[in-house]
Amino acid sequence: MDMRDLGRVAYLPTWQAMREFTAARDASTADELWLCEHDAVFTQGVAGKPDHVLDAGAIPVVQTDRGGQVTYHGPGQVVGYPLLDLRRTGIYVKEYVFRVEEAVIRTLAHFGVTGHRVGGAPGIYVRLDDPFGHARLPEAPGGAPFDKLRENGIPLGKIAALGIKVSRHCTYHGVALNVAMDLEPFRRINPCGYAGLETVDLSTIGVSTTWNEAASVLGQKLNAYLAP
Template sequence: MFSSINESSSRGGLVVPGSEGLPCSFPTRLHNWIEFYKAPIPAYQTPIMVHRFEAKLSWMGNSNRPLTTNTAILPRHLGLVDYETAWHAMRSFTDARDSDTADELWLLEHPAVFTLGQAARPEHLKNPQSIPVIHTDRGGQVTYHGPGQLVAYVLFDLDRRQIGIRRLVEILENSVIGLLSEAGIRSGGKKGAPGVYVQGRKLAALGLRVRRGCCYHGLSLNVEMDLTPFQWIDPCGYPGLSVTQLRDLGVSWGMEETASLFMRHLLTELEIKG
């Protein structure tokens, strides 16, 4: 599991030059990140602190050509983040970005939550128990997020990359399919039901939103989690659909290794090979 970001901690937050020690909300930190990109020193050369965790930002791109906002993706390992916090942050980031804003890939986990996409029907939420239910603006129907599930949010300028939403769905699905092939597992997509399946059981779910030519939301991949809450819904609107996870398929990768492999295959699919 990734290290977590505690949104309620007075000591949490992003520390950028000139703002050391100032706690701020996640959307505010995003605003600081956007401003930080415009600083004379490139952001990828500057250490940042996220909840007292220090790491250098690493750009993903082709080492054979200069890194630009057209060819690079900035990955962020955000840990355990409340769903609504991440959702509103994605919207804020998308609204604030411009033609010079680099694309980002957010890798994180959520506390237990059911989310209902724009096509969701209430009858597919059979018995939510005490788990929160959130109506969100992504495409798709109902799904479950919880610790032990890798969530990859793709904040991409689709117009700049010259790819459509259907092509992006293929890219995300193929990234997971390629990841699984490294473990010797055959998987595939399903026409009319986006996601990745292993012997009819769903392993990864997708849901996206496009605004102003830019997308957000993304993909969830079950790694090592409690799958019980999926029994309380019709996953993705399909009654009786079985779900699975890497652990049950005999794959022992942890969250960080899975995230690293996913990023590598995503780059391959985007033809931005490092």
């Protein structure tokens, strides 16, 4: 993929640019990966419920066409938008999601952090009691259901959110990795629709890195794991 570092950009025009790129592309259009940082904004997915926005305050809420529910974007977060022709690369949607998640998990591993998939709660999580440990989450049919883990007292923090859109076999929207943010706005929503879900960033769990370094690593991993 051709990688583009957009820097810090407003959400709405970036979303519109993704839609225009996707609508205009054809079979010969090169895939691209956009890396950026957004000004503060809450975005609702197509399944998002208004009551999961508890108190937006002065932060705008944007209804989008991606999957998933409400999330927050803001300074200190790396956002990756893969603009990929799935038919050309031979990747099905479910595998695409798995590969994006794997790129995030490998990015976290670069910084010594163990990331986890959790059944029933899209995104990537870390164990708050041991973010650098390699112990797997308890096994359960169909994965580790999020509610069951919470009931069993396993503290989890969400460190990356995933929301995609596929149009004419081409992807847009993508993934957001929390690096060093003001996390307070996450307390104004129910991330993934889960009340009280804690959201963390690399800084919170003791990893000191820059936005540029995290963006570079995530970009490399996405480029590698989304290759045909």
